[in-house]
Amino acid sequence: MTKRIDRRVMLRAxxxxxxxxxxxxxxxxxxxxxxxxxxxxxxxxxxxxxxxxPSALTQDTTTVHATADTESSGVGDNRYVQQFINGIVFGLxxxxxxxxxxxxxxxxxLSNFAHGEQVSLxxxxxxxxxxKQEVSLPxxxxxxxxxxPLLPSALAAIAxxxxxxxxxxxxxxxxxxxxxxxxxxxxxxxxGLSLAMLNFIQWWFGAERKRLTTSIDTRLDLGLxxxxxxxxxxxxxxxxxxxxxxxxxxxxxxxxATRAVSDxxxxxxxxxxxxxxxxxxxxxxxxGLAAVGGILLALYDNAAAFxxxxxxxxxxxxxxxxxxxxxxxxxxVGSLVIGVAVEMSTLWIGTDLKYAVxxxxxxxxxLVRPQGILGRAERVG
Amino acid sequence: xxxxPVIVDADDLYAGYLPGIDILNGCSMRVQEGELIGIIGPNxxxxxTFLKALFGLxxxxxxxxxxxxxxxxxxxxxELVKRGIGFVPQTNNVFPSLTVLENLEMGTYQRPKAxxxxxxxxxxxxxxxxxxxxxxxxxxxxxxxxxxAMARALMMDPKVLLLDEPSAGLSPDRQDETFVRTREIxxxxxxxxxxxxxxxxxxxxxxxxxxxxQGTTAYTASGQELLxxxxxxxxxxxxxxx
Numbered sequence: 116m117t118k119r120i121d122r123r124v125m126l127r128a129x130x131x132x133x134x135x136x137x138x139x140x141x142x143x144x145x146x147x148x149x150x151x152x153x154x155x156x157x158x159x160x161x162x163x164x165x166x167x168x169p170s171a172l173t174q175d176t177t178t179v180h181a182t183a184d185t186e187s188s189g190v191g192d193n194r195y196v197q198q199f200i201n202g203i204v205f206g207l208x209x210x211x212x213x214x215x216x217x218x219x220x221x222x223x224x225l226s227n228f229a230h231g232e233q234v235s236l237x238x239x240x241x242x243x244x245x246x247k248q249e250v251s252l253p254x255x256x257x258x259x260x261x262x263x264p265l266l267p268s269a270l271a272a273i274a275x276x277x278x279x280x281x282x283x284x285x286x287x288x289x290x291x292x293x294x295x296x297x298x299x300x301x302x303x304x305x306x307g308l309s310l311a312m313l314n315f316i317q318w319w320f321g322a323e324r325k326r327l328t329t330s331i332d333t334r335l336d337l338g339l340x341x342x343x344x345x346x347x348x349x350x351x352x353x354x355x356x357x358x359x360x361x362x363x364x365x366x367x368x369x370x371x372a373t374r375a376v377s378d379x380x381x382x383x384x385x386x387x388x389x390x391x392x393x394x395x396x397x398x399x400x401x402x403g404l405a406a407v408g409g410i411l412l413a414l415y416d417n418a419a420a421f422x423x424x425x426x427x428x429x430x431x432x433x434x435x436x437x438x439x440x441x442x443x444x445x446x447x448v449g450s451l452v453i454g455v456a457v458e459m460s461t462l463w464i465g466t467d468l469k470y471a472v473x474x475x476x477x478x479x480x481x482l483v484r485p486q487g488i489l490g491r492a493e494r495v496g
Numbered sequence: 497x498x499x500x501p502v503i504v505d506a507d508d509l510y511a512g513y514l515p516g517i518d519i520l521n522g523c524s525m526r527v528q529e530g531e532l533i534g535i536i537g538p539n540x541x542x543x544x545t546f547l548k549a550l551f552g553l554x555x556x557x558x559x560x561x562x563x564x565x566x567x568x569x570x571x572x573x574x575e576l577v578k579r580g581i582g583f584v585p586q587t588n589n590v591f592p593s594l595t596v597l598e599n600l601e602m603g604t605y606q607r608p609k610a611x612x613x614x615x616x617x618x619x620x621x622x623x624x625x626x627x628x629x630x631x632x633x634x635x636x637x638x639x640x641x642x643x644x645a646m647a648r649a650l651m652m653d654p655k656v657l658l659l660d661e662p663s664a665g666l667s668p669d670r671q672d673e674t675f676v677r678t679r680e681i682x683x684x685x686x687x688x689x690x691x692x693x694x695x696x697x698x699x700x701x702x703x704x705x706x707x708x709x710q711g712t713t714a715y716t717a718s719g720q721e722l723l724x725x726x727x728x729x730x731x732x733x734x735x736x737x738x
Contacts, residue, residue, distance in 0.1 A: 368601070368608060371594065375602050378591040381553065385585065386648060387577035387606040 196339040198458045204346055206454020207353040208415055211408030212427065213434040213446040214360055215401025221377035221441030222397045223288065224298045228305040230405055230431065231424030232312035237276045237406025238419035239316060242325040244268035253319050265328055273406045280402030283308075284395050292394075309425070317421040324418040327410065349411040356407055357447060360400070364443055373397060377441055430457070430470060433477045439490025448488050452476065500528040501564075503687050504550070504656055509559035511549040518557065519545040521711035527656075527689060532682040534702030534719060536695040536732055542711040543691040544586060547658050550689070551583045552576055563656070578606055582649035586660040586691075589645035592634025596625055599633050599644050603651025611651070618647045621680070639670035643677075650681065657681065659690040663697070675701050695732045699723045707732065 216230045243250050245268035249258040263271070287308075291301055332343040364370040376383045376393045384390045405424075412427075413419035434453045438445025453473045460472035480488065504527040512518040519542045527533050535543050548554040550561055552573045560569045563579055573583070591599050600618065604611040619626045622643050628636070633644055642662055649657055662678060663671040671694060679701050682688045692698035699705050699719040707715040707728060715728065722728045 368605070371598050371601065372605060374593055375591045375598075378593050379588050381573075382585060382588060382591065383602070384573040385551065385553075385577070385583045386602045387574045387652060388602065389574050 193339045194462060195459075197341070198462055199455060200340045200342065202455030202458030203451060204342075204350055204415065204454070205458055206451035207350055207357070208408055208412045209427065209430060209434060209454055210447045210450035211353055211356055211411065212405045212424075213431045213438075213450045214357065214443050215404040215408075216431050217435045217438070217441060217443050217446035218373070218377075218397045219401050220435065221443070222373065222380070222394050223292070223301075225288070225301050225305065226432070228302065228428065229283075229309040229312055230401070231426075231428035232309055232316060233276060233279070233402045233405035234409035234412070234424030234427060235316055235419065235421055236279065236312070236424075237272050237409030238327065238413035238423060239320045239325060239409075239421065240272035240275055240406070241265070241268045241327050241410050241413070242320070242419070244271050245327055246325070253315070268327075269407075269410050272410060273403050276406030276409075277399045277403035280398040280400075281395065283402070284398040288398070289391060289395070292391075309428075313422060313425055320421055322421060324420040325413075326418045327413050345414050349414055352407070353411060356404065360404070360443060369393070369396070430473055433473055437477050437480055437487055439487030442487070442489050445487055445489035452480075452488070500530055502526050503529045503564060504689070505560075505562045506546075506550060507560050507562075509546070509549055509556055509561070511545060511554050511556045511559075513545075513554060519554075519711050520549060522559075523708065523712055524559075525689075525706055525713065525716075527687060529655075529687055530682070530685060531704060532679065532688045532702045533690065534695075534698040534705040535689065535691045535708060536693075536698055536705060536722075537708035537714070538732070541708040543708050544660050545711075546708065547583070547660050547689065547691050551581065551658055553583075574606070577652055577654075580652070580655035581658065582652060582654035582656070583658045584642075584645045584649045584660060584662060586662075586664050590633040590636070590641045590648070593632065595630050595632055596636070596644055597629040599648050600625070600651050603648035607652065610653070614651045614653065618650060621650070621677075622647050638665050639667070639673070642666065642670075642674060646677065646681070650686075654686060656687045656689065659688060661691055661693055663692065663694050671697065695728075696723070699733075 212230065212234050215233075216227060219225055219227050219230070244261050244263045245265055247260055247262040249260050251258045261268075287304070288301070291304065296304075328345075332345045334341045334343050335347070362370075364374055372383065372388045373393050373396070375386065375388060376390050376397075380390050383393070409419065409424060412423065416423075430453055431450075434449035435446045436449070437452055438447065438449030453476070456476050457469045457473050460469045464472070484490075504525070506523065506525045509520045509523045510518050511520040521542075523542065523546055525533070525546075535546065537543050545554055549556050552568075552571050552575075556570050560567060562568065563576075563581065566579070568576060568579065568581075571579075576583075591602060594602070597615075600615060601608075601611055604614055624640070625643060625647055628640065633641060636644065646659075646662070659678065662674050666674060675697055678688060678690060690698060690702065699722050702719040704716060705719045705722040706713055707722065715722065715725070717725065723733070
């Protein structure tokens with residue numbers, strides 16, 4: 116029965132997706148001169164994100180001097196399809212961060228405002244390990260160059276980021292929970308932590324945008340749209356990670372225990388589940404996933420700044436709320452909707468307003484379906 | 497009281513949810529192996545708090561709880577499950593997003609290898625659950641959820657089962673079914689400590705009853721004796737059908 120219910124929901128989402136794709140293709144086929152004047156929308160996301168790039172430019176090859184440009188050469192034949200694909204890509208990468216945020220909310224009830232900084236940390240730690248220019252550690256006067264290849268750099272960044280999740284839960288969140296500090300107070304602590312981390316990251320890495328790789332991405336023209344090879348790899352990695360999370364939650368005993376803790380921590384404890392252990396694992400997973408998201412977004416976006424996560428935080432919250440609070444799969448669906456809405460909106464309105472569109476959609480969906488897209492209304496009595 | 501060994505001994509408990517505010521004020525209880533104990537009392541007497549304190553969900557500020565010879569005062573709930581205590585809360589007693597089967601699997605979380613055998617055993621006790629194994633627990637009726645909750649607690653083969661108002665919110669038919677099941681479970685050798693609002697029905701099936709008032713044990717006697725006690729009748733049972 117449950118499987119049937121789940122399938123029904125998934126089928127509904129699939130139908131909406133198929134109709135949307137068909138509509139976009141049909142619209143595209145009929146042509147739309149109205150959008151001809153639109154500036155390079157393929158890199159709209161990149162451009163918007165890089166608007167805040169500081170003017171202090173350096174000669175460093177891994178520091179971005181201007182708007183991302185490597186993707187601008189490849190625009191597909193159909194802008195609707197192109198933007199839709201861009202939206203799916205952005206949504207998938209956003210989902211990596213949102214799923215972790217949702218898992219933390221589900222298991223602890225905490226809306227973690229410092230999650231955005233975990234995204235930035237993942238990207239910038241990768242820069243730290245991969246950069247051939249001189250870098251330094253906080254509080255140490257010594258400068259050195261590491262220059263590892265991208266993959267080991269990313270893996271090291273993910274491991275360290277996951278470690279920060281362990282540290283945070285071990286020395287901050289777990290003691291606060293033990294002392295029965297209210298969830299609102301914990302949320303305020305997370306806002307403080309977010310600001311502290313944001314300033315720390317800026318102080319450590321500087322304000323300019325950093326490129327994780329200097330290689331130029333080659334684009335594949337697939338007819339209706341084009342896509343960069345790095346982006347394809349990013350999407351594949353995101354799919355593997357999200358698939359892994361799904362498998363963990365549905366098919367493993369610890370994953371089911373995580374869902375149980377998410378449903379009812381007191382009952383989970385009464386069932387013999389070590390709730391604190393599960394929550395610690397969730398923190399490690401969430402911060403690790405945020406790092407993966409940060410790295411892939413930085414590759415997609417050509418660079419990352421210290422505040423990339425902070426600027427995405429509201430979208431992550433929107434995705435989590437839209438999908439259904441505390442529902443990991445909801446966060447994925449919510450992210451995809453947000454990603455597509457953000458990218459598609461740039462076809463009709465200015466890029467400055469695209470995040471507002473995402474939040475407008477959030478409000479509309481919640482008015483119609485208060486529990487979110489995949490949230491379930493529980494039977495009473 | 498028989499000469500069976502004491503399995504749970506709660507001695508002079510003071511406990512409460514908020515610092516400085518005690519709900520239990522010197523509550524004591526001795527439970528022998530294999531007994532079915534009913535706890536009744538007015539609203540706010542501390543019945544559910546007592547059960548939660550036994551199960552480590554409410555901090556005990558003074559007094560002690562022993563399980564057999566072991567001091568289990570303020571022990572973590574998952575440790576208590578390991579030692580053979582099961583707990584069925586009054587509300588929110590299932591994992592709504594998990595299927596019935598997954599709910600029961602959580603009952604054997606500490607002994608996953610025992611799941612298959614336990615599932616077969618529980619299936620005989622609650623055949624309806626076998627039919628609904630793949631249904632999401634959040635979509636079940638109140639009675640069915642209660643069944644899942646009891647079954648989940650029994651999956652670990654507990655020595656002691658704590659039931660917090662198992663008949664609350666159920667139709668009269670379902671209430672009867674729940675009491676019959678509780679007695680059946682007790683007959684398999686499980687010691688049951690049950691808090692109930694339906695005092696008459698509870699006392700009818702239990703071996704001994706405790707009457708709690710203002711966080712302390714007011715009376716204790718066999719269920720049948722309490723059913724005939726004029727003061728208990730006046731305060732908790734009413735006069736009809738006494």
